[in-house]
Amino acid sequence: DSGVTQTPKHLITATGQRVTLRCSPRSGDLSVYWYQQSLDQGLQFLIQYYNGEERAKGNILERFSAQQFPDLHSELNLSSLELGDSALYFCASSVVWDALRGEQFFGPGTRLTVL
Amino acid sequence: AQKITQTQPGMFVQEKEAVTLDCTYDTSDPSYGLFWYKQPSSGEMIFLIYQGSYDQQNATEGRYSLNFQKARKSANLVISASQLGDSAMYFCAMRSYTGANSKLTFGKGITLSVRP
Numbered sequence: 001d002s003g004v005t006q007t008p009k010h011l012i013t014a015t016g017q018r019v020t021l022r023c024s025p026r027s028g029d030l031s032v033y034w035y036q037q038s039l040d041q042g043l044q045f046l047i048q049y050y051n052g053e054e055r056a057k058g059n060i061l062e063r064f065s066a067q068q069f070p071d072l073h074s075e076l077n078l079s080s081l082e083l084g085d086s087a088l089y090f091c092a093s094s095v096v097w098d099a100l101r102g103e104q105f106f107g108p109g110t111r112l113t114v115l
Numbered sequence: 116a117q118k119i120t121q122t123q124p125g126m127f128v129q130e131k132e133a134v135t136l137d138c139t140y141d142t143s144d145p146s147y148g149l150f151w152y153k154q155p156s157s158g159e160m161i162f163l164i165y166q167g168s169y170d171q172q173n174a175t176e177g178r179y180s181l182n183f184q185k186a187r188k189s190a191n192l193v194i195s196a197s198q199l200g201d202s203a204m205y206f207c208a209m210r211s212y213t214g215a216n217s218k219l220t221f222g223k224g225i226t227l228s229v230r231p
Binding site: 056058105106109 | 148150152158159160161162165167206208210217218219220221222223224
């Protein structure tokens with residue numbers, strides 16, 4: 001158990017819908033990262049937050065957005081869902097964002113299926 | 116841009132034997148870190164080992180060691196005394212110290228199957 005929690009574990013929805021994925025980082029970790037894992041794209045970085053502020057964006061679609069709240073939990077919002085958005089979405093956390101080592105500890109993931 | 120390459124097809128190893136999983140990387144950053152993660156069939160990503168680009172010695176963590184060859188830009192994972200529970204997908208990843216972006220760039224992964 002990494003200490004990072006994600007809910008829900010599984011999510012099945014229809015095209016065009018909107019969903020929210022939730023992540024609670026490890027106690028003491030200020031930085032949260034979101035990754036998407038799909039069969040064709042592999043593991044891709046989406047977005048990073050540090051202590052409530054957005055730090056970096058990766059291959060995140062405009063239909064997707066995220067935020068980190070004062071209690072440091074984070075939510076990833078996916079809207080106008082398409083079949084291709086079906087994937088495993090991971091949240092990861094680390095203590096700092098600017099240290100070279102900064103292992104990222106991953107949550108169990110949310111498996112999103114868009115029908 | 117950073118790139119991680121893992122090209123081995125599915126790997127098989129006999130229980131209790133050692134296995135090497137290959138990883139090559141490309142970056143123009145002088146300072147970077149290399150990571151290996153394990154993803155069992157249950158799906159979670161488990162951190163295994165870290166190697167810094169300026170570390171003088173190869174990293175070791177229990178049965179895991181990292182064969183780091185900086186000039187060749189390779190960071191191979193060695194698993195000694197394989198166990199059935201080592202059957203999983205293994206990902207090599209890197210992070211460069213840009214100060215503004217600490218994302219991990221992952222390779223496509225290697226599937227390891229341990230035979231009894």
